[in-house]
Amino acid sequence: MHYVIIGNGVAGISAAFQIRQRERAARITVVSGESDYFFSRTALMYAYLDRMNLRDLEPYERTVYDRQRIERVRGWVRDLDAGRRAIRLDDGREIGYGRLLLAVGSVPHRLPWPGLESAREGVVHFVSLQDLAACERWTPSTRRAVVVGGGLIGVELVECLVHHGVEVDFLVRESWYWPMALAREEGDLIAEHLRGHGVRLHLDHEVESVVASAGGRIAAVRTSQGREFPCEMLGICIGVRPAVDWLAAVRTPPALGRGIRVDSSFRTSLPDVWAAGDCAEFPLPDGGAKVEQIWYAAKRQGELAGRAMLGDRVAYQPPLFYNSAKFFDVEYTTVGEVTRLPGDAVSFFHRFPGRAASLRLIEQDGRVTGFNMLGSRWDHTWFERWIHERRSMDEVMEHLHLAQFDVEFGRVRLDEARAAYRAFRGAARRQERA
Amino acid sequence: MTRSGARHWLLHDVKNRGVTAWLLGGLFTAFYLALYFTDWLTLVARGIGLDNKWTLYGALYTLAVTAGGAYVIRKYRHNRYQVVRTLVVIFVQATFAFSIPHLLKFFQQPEYYFSYFWPLKMDYLTPSYIFSLPLPFVLYSFLGAVLLAPLLAVLFGKRWYCSWVCGCGGLANTFGEPWRHLSDRSSLAWRIEKVTIHTVLGVSLLLTALLFVSWGAGKSHPELARFTAGFQSFYALVVSSLLAGVVGVGLYPIGGTRIWCRFFCPMAALLGLVQKFGRYRIRVKENMCISCGLCSKYCEMGIDVRSYAQANQSFTRASCVGCGLCAEVCPRGVLRLENARAVDPQEAMLVQIQGAPAARPLI
């Protein structure tokens, strides 16, 4: 059986290893247009920061692909013919498959801002190796940069630019930093931290148009607030979307929504074609659909899709959400639901005095449902467990130290947080009585 | 990408095997060759009023550890483990490895280094030398080598020595900080390391055995005594001078800071074997690794930490000196150094909360 995988990201490679583990005899081919070897997209910023070189981003020694007999093909796939069971590359090569996995990941969002098409130079994204190369090409000739988009990738790009001595205007549409995931207090904490690093953070600023110089280099960004920010580089980090545009134009397109539509066993609408990772869209029981665009999900999905392709019965259910990140020096761990809460949810927030650290616990109907932690380390598996076990916030606060994961000698002190929690509960109870 | 500007070019070059790194490596090597095989440094020492080149060397070494340590403490000031550990390293170097031996000498006592043990310091279990010392020194040497060092390694891992006390490790973790990422991470290097370090350990054990035998029976077997003496000076030349000094420190800017500790040190080998059966481990937080590779890059022992982290495997590697830098650089807080008991205390607490059946043992 010939297994062909399009995309050598974490989803595609996890599937390949999974298949190899179980089927010693199978032929496995991985195709990618971006790179010869699997690398960590999550670590792009560390290459830009000169903390690692590109080779360091590769999670496996290169010899592993030969040892595991995983054939690597470099090239962009342009056509998919499910009738003939073949894909075609941009250079005309054809590869036949027995079973095919689409693990094509995401591409950056872009909006049709007036003026953008004439800015041919200095406009960057931060998603692919090619984006990194572009960033590195423009950085030396940049004194001021504008980064648009208050999410995780935006902050990473900002940190890199600051490191290289570039003055950064960071434009965020919302009225605090990253309301999708952070409540106002946490957003303020991060904003303070970014400003401490010299970032000029502008909230409530939406891009209206961009201005290019006569030579085609980006020259300024104008916002809805009527302000103009001169710059030599513009980073557009307003999110990513599944890389499915090319699939609409192939001979036999799979069913597409926001991403490639799959069932809970990663099957697409085409026979013997599966999809996993950033590009896959799952139906939800409530009729909606979900695309999970994080590393952990892509890895998990890739492994499971590999098993599904081997014939295992797989019924994937997106697990409880968790994620982690780092905003300059502030680490962040989150589990469950912490924003967009119903009105009767209880939300306890505590900021550790004297440091950029905070914790937030959410309780609904007497059970914790979410955690949002900044500036100290936590073992998220405890949070997951407490949520699954339907623990009350009282219980969780009492046992919170179990989940601490700071370095030896360096734990944040929980006594103040617990005192604050008792005061918070006391006030709530008094209010109830009154 | 390197930052622009001459200063940043230089910093990058010297940290990444550029021309300046090779020059510096040559300079360090030349220094060690001069130290071990010539008397130039004695002249320098006399010139500044010190009694011999070894005192000068000790002073320079202490200076390097202190200055490098100050830099490291500043750089990692947000990390209490690094701050505490580095303070201890500086303290041990300044006292046990420098002032105390000189004070002892001043008071007509043997110049004894309480921070060194056999088999790193072969003398301390060499009968002809050690039995010439007063009894407390003899007891400390024996108990330190066969009881204290291994016992602490069982309880805390070999880090108690390699990253908190030892001068070689101390220099690597302070003065050597800019070059820690140069250690070879390939699996080939790991295979070589296992052969070389255990070879040196074997040789050092053999030599110690011979020293005891020839001390007891040398008088009646002069050839044995001669052979042992020859072996001893060969070991001193190759292991203690060439490998520990010239290669170990001379190549900092080229091969990273722990070449000696990783490939050759018999003490590290011994404590590493003990560590495998002890309580120390690096705990990996489940499913949180993003495979970025910073932990592997900054491991001075060339351990591919990422390979364990991305596989959700807590682990204990014999070579791990517990410097804690993997945990420091990890942007997702995945790693933690800890001295685990057979049953993790947190699991035990869980039993309490839940009244659940016995927790599974972790190692």
Ligand SMILES: Cc1cc2nc3c(=O)[nH]c(=O)nc-3n(C[C@H](O)[C@H](O)[C@H](O)COP(=O)(O)OP(=O)(O)OC[C@H]3O[C@@H](n4cnc5c(N)ncnc54)[C@H](O)[C@@H]3O)c2cc1C
């Ligand atoms: C800068 C950055 C930082 C991130 N940090 C984090 C983080 O800290 N934590 C986290 O959870 N997630 C993070 N993410 C998200 C995470 O990287 C992705 O969710 C994950 O990499 C998705 O993996 P994948 O295998 O699905 O797709 P990808 O890694 O995107 O791999 C898809 C591959 O397929 C190739 N491909 C696409 N179309 C074709 C074609 N037609 N022909 C040939 N090849 C094709 C692409 O070039 C690409 O190489 C980050 C993303 C970015 C960009």
Ligand code: SF4
């Ligand atoms: S530094 Fe942390 S996130 Fe990065 S590979 Fe190592 S363990 Fe994983």
